Amino acid sequence: ASDNRHEVSAQDFVNLQQGNAIQPGFRRAHAKGFCVSGDFISSGTLAEYSSAQVFQAGQYPFIGRFSVAGNNPTAPDLKAPVRSLALTLLPETAEQWRTAMNTPPVLAVGTPEKFYQQLLALQNNTIAEFFAAHPETAAFRNWRASYQPTLSYATEQYHSINAFYLINAAGKQQAVRWAAVPTVGAANQLPDPEAVDALQQELFARLSDGPVIFDLVFSLATSADDENDATIIWPDTNPQLIAGQLQIKQATEQSNGQCNAINFDPLVLPRGILPSADPILRARGAAYAESHRRRAREVLLNTATGAHHE
Numbered sequence: 001a002s003d004n005r006h007e008v009s010a011q012d013f014v015n016l017q018q019g020n021a022i023q024p025g026f027r028r029a030h031a032k033g034f035c036v037s038g039d040f041i042s043s044g045t046l047a048e049y050s051s052a053q054v055f056q057a058g059q060y061p062f063i064g065r066f067s068v069a070g071n072n073p074t075a076p077d078l079k080a081p082v083r084s085l086a087l088t089l090l091p092e093t094a095e096q097w098r099t100a101m102n103t104p105p106v107l108a109v110g111t112p113e114k115f116y117q118q119l120l121a122l123q124n125n126t127i128a129e130f131f132a133a134h135p136e137t138a139a140f141r142n143w144r145a146s147y148q149p150t151l152s153y154a155t156e157q158y159h160s161i162n163a164f165y166l167i168n169a170a171g172k173q174q175a176v177r178w179a180a181v182p183t184v185g186a187a188n189q190l191p192d193p194e195a196v197d198a199l200q201q202e203l204f205a206r207l208s209d210g211p212v213i214f215d216l217v218f219s220l221a222t223s224a225d226d227e228n229d230a231t232i233i234w235p236d237t238n239p240q241l242i243a244g245q246l247q248i249k250q251a252t253e254q255s256n257g258q259c260n261a262i263n264f265d266p267l268v269l270p271r272g273i274l275p276s277a278d279p280i281l282r283a284r285g286a287a288y289a290e291s292h293r294r295r296a297r298e299v300l301l302n303t304a305t306g307a308h309h310e
């Protein structure tokens with residue numbers, strides 16, 4: 001299943017992502033990270049678009065995780081091309097909402113088969129040829145050319161990339177994407193720029209001075225946008241609504257943090273939010289489950305080296 005003519009399975013993805021040096025007990029992607037928690041202060045602005053409890057004005061707890069892309073749980077924070085923020089809002093309820101967001105606002109390609117080919121090209125050092133052969137990668141390449149990584153997790157933007165629908169009480173649907181947008185300017189300095197955990201140290205130090213705050217900003221699709229194609233950036237002129245503020249208050253090493261056992265499956269959605277038909281989103285649901293199944297099993301069998309689940 002490693003070419004464009006066949007469907008790529010979740011097992012194919014996770015086999016490729018984990019590579020040959022399996023890290024028992026760890027995520028097969030975004031292995032390096034740590035847990036955070038805090039409260040989402042919902043403004044109520046999205047209540048007319050969605051019946052989800054999190055969009056009714058109020059304060060709702062979340063468990064989250066900052067991470068860097070890749071399968072290496074000890075990778076140097078500053079070397080990773082992608083940084084991430086995953087959240088589970090209302091974790092104790094049936095209304096929970098999970099989202100896993102990355103720094104790029106778009107994907108290079110729009111199907112699981114091509115995404116698999118892209119991962120292969122990265123591993124084989126043929127990514128330049130891959131990009132040249134796939135014109136739909138243009139928006140991603142433009143973003144990458146202008147992106148300047150900051151010195152803090154607190155000063156990055158994290159994007160849903162894939163689109164979803166908000167469903168209101170009358171059953172009306174609105175296609176959206178969302179992003180966690182920083183509320184503070186570019187970071188100044190790292191406690192220890194040489195440290196493998198440089199960004200983690202910076203965030204832990206920052207939290208000792210008070211919460212780290214992001215606006216949760218929703219971009220509404222217009223009839224000109226295709227919600228099933230994550231290779232295209234939606235115009236800035238689309239309506240942008242601030243659903244509320246994510247206030248991150250605590251951080252914990254992932255080995256003893258609540259986030260570690262969570263599968264931040266982007267298809268775990270409350271009433272009032274539905275997935276789009278973007279095929280990448282479906283592939284993500286399956287692959288995250290497969291990775292979670294493998295690491296949970298390793299923990300159960302006690303073959304994990306560094307990760308612990310309750």
Ligand code: HEM
Binds near residue numbers: 029115
């Ligand atoms: C077909 C495309 C993709 C595949 C196959 C894939 C695969 C995976 C896998 C296997 C995991 C580990 C799950 C676990 O063990 O808990 C993971 C984690 C993650 N992925 Fe993806 N991914 C894809 C696309 C994306 C996209 C588009 C985004 C961003 C919008 C994203 C963001 C993340 C994040 C943030 C995590 C870490 C979540 C955490 O902290 O636990 N992924 N991905």
